[in-house]
Amino acid sequence: MPDHVQPDPDADGAAEIRIPDVSDGLIDRSVYTDPALYRVELQRIFARAWNFMCHETQIPNAGDYFINYIGEDQVIVVRGEDGTVHVLMNTCRHRGNALCRAELGNTKAFVCSYHGWTYGLDGKLIGIPGKADFYRDRIDQADWGLVPAARVDHYKGFYFATLDPQAPSLFDYLGDVGRVGMESMLAYGDVVVLDGVQKNVIDCNWKIAVDNLFDWYHVKVSHNSASRVGFLNQAAMMPMTQMVMLGELGHAIGGPMVTREEQAKIDALSDEERLAIDRLPDAERPKVAPTLRRPLRSTATKAAMGPVGVRASGHPNIFPNLWISTRGMQMSLRLPRGPAATEIWWFTVMPKSFTPEQRRAAKKFIIHSFGPAGLLEQDDGENWSQSTMAGRGVASRRYPHNMQMAMGQDEVMVDATGQKAIETRVNEHAQRWTYRCWAEWLRARDWPELMQTRSPSPTGRV
Ligand code: FES
Ligand code: FE
Numbered sequence: 001m002p003d004h005v006q007p008d009p010d011a012d013g014a015a016e017i018r019i020p021d022v023s024d025g026l027i028d029r030s031v032y033t034d035p036a037l038y039r040v041e042l043q044r045i046f047a048r049a050w051n052f053m054c055h056e057t058q059i060p061n062a063g064d065y066f067i068n069y070i071g072e073d074q075v076i077v078v079r080g081e082d083g084t085v086h087v088l089m090n091t092c093r094h095r096g097n098a099l100c101r102a103e104l105g106n107t108k109a110f111v112c113s114y115h116g117w118t119y120g121l122d123g124k125l126i127g128i129p130g131k132a133d134f135y136r137d138r139i140d141q142a143d144w145g146l147v148p149a150a151r152v153d154h155y156k157g158f159y160f161a162t163l164d165p166q167a168p169s170l171f172d173y174l175g176d177v178g179r180v181g182m183e184s185m186l187a188y189g190d191v192v193v194l195d196g197v198q199k200n201v202i203d204c205n206w207k208i209a210v211d212n213l214f215d216w217y218h219v220k221v222s223h224n225s226a227s228r229v230g231f232l233n234q235a236a237m238m239p240m241t242q243m244v245m246l247g248e249l250g251h252a253i254g255g256p257m258v259t260r261e262e263q264a265k266i267d268a269l270s271d272e273e274r275l276a277i278d279r280l281p282d283a284e285r286p287k288v289a290p291t292l293r294r295p296l297r298s299t300a301t302k303a304a305m306g307p308v309g310v311r312a313s314g315h316p317n318i319f320p321n322l323w324i325s326t327r328g329m330q331m332s333l334r335l336p337r338g339p340a341a342t343e344i345w346w347f348t349v350m351p352k353s354f355t356p357e358q359r360r361a362a363k364k365f366i367i368h369s370f371g372p373a374g375l376l377e378q379d380d381g382e383n384w385s386q387s388t389m390a391g392r393g394v395a396s397r398r399y400p401h402n403m404q405m406a407m408g409q410d411e412v413m414v415d416a417t418g419q420k421a422i423e424t425r426v427n428e429h430a431q432r433w434t435y436r437c438w439a440e441w442l443r444a445r446d447w448p449e450l451m452q453t454r455s456p457s458p459t460g461r462v
Contacts, residue, residue, distance in 0.1 A: 029401065149163055156186065198346040205388045209384055246429065253316040330349065330366055412461075
């Protein structure tokens, strides 16, 4: 069995590339177009980070597998005979053929379609056709197993993997803000992730798809058609009551917030009263106060999210590319496919406690929101694509993107529990934070250096 992958920090010329200064909120367009920078992102961000793989309910039984990516490395996430979840490079050790072609399924072993090398669920090479006749028994099978991720772990059933053995634990990696983000999917208790991940490719840089998830400035304009047909309630977008949480290593949450006064009313509800409101049919929900139409977190979730996090009802991004959306019922990966292409995946996260009627309503809402057939991301995709392409021109690329909204004009509030947040109006704090952390990831040669040089979660004026 080979050792885990050991990323080589200088393999792609990281030492020679110029990493633009983004501290003034002006983003050099090369960050979206430069192929050399892109190679370093794969090496120093994706191969180093904890990447979301799948939820435990997607692979409940031994032999269940799901195909995902770490950057551009395709991996098989598979449950072994003993229940352990393995993450293995989906590339045969003989001549590199992809072993597994289906997106998900169940198997007893992985058989290569080229010459028939066969691997067990734990990645061990268990069969070589012609081992005695052609190799004359001069090959040690133990040396030629599938390459595993350095570490695999989960947060409450959500599995992640990293290729870097020096990465901190997943719990520490997520930190307070990342964990608040993950908890936002557990507002109604345990969840199941449904089969049928929606996938499509948009010709844009992956970071544009990421920074847009914090962007509540575009909603009124880009998604005007969705509100004109009555799908979006523009008034509910709350541009003047926004909260931003900035977490170390680039995790962030940005978007509407529940005010303290509103939260006090929610806190006065018992879990039973909360459940009764949650279960109201759509037609009756408008009769409930607007605050109570949002996900009403259970007592357990409130405790896990903390007094500030529980009021954040915007969009979390788990750095680098996992977006949690749609009241915690959709998750999206923005998978890099070259500097100017991003594969977008949409997972549906369904609370186990939902009644059949709630499930139907949630699915309908989800299908109409994001994903290739949704009303929202079609509008977004065109804009992201044009924003990326316009960075290619020799003249246009000299003019940076402006990400300066509200820079230096807001204050980070620190709660008695230590949780930090900015309470403000529509802004670009989380976008700037994302790019600042992105630059820190690229500059650091390895995890120890990144942990030493990363910005602490900001306090004071931002
Ligand atoms: Fe897989 Fe040859 S490439 S067995
Ligand atoms: Fe949008």
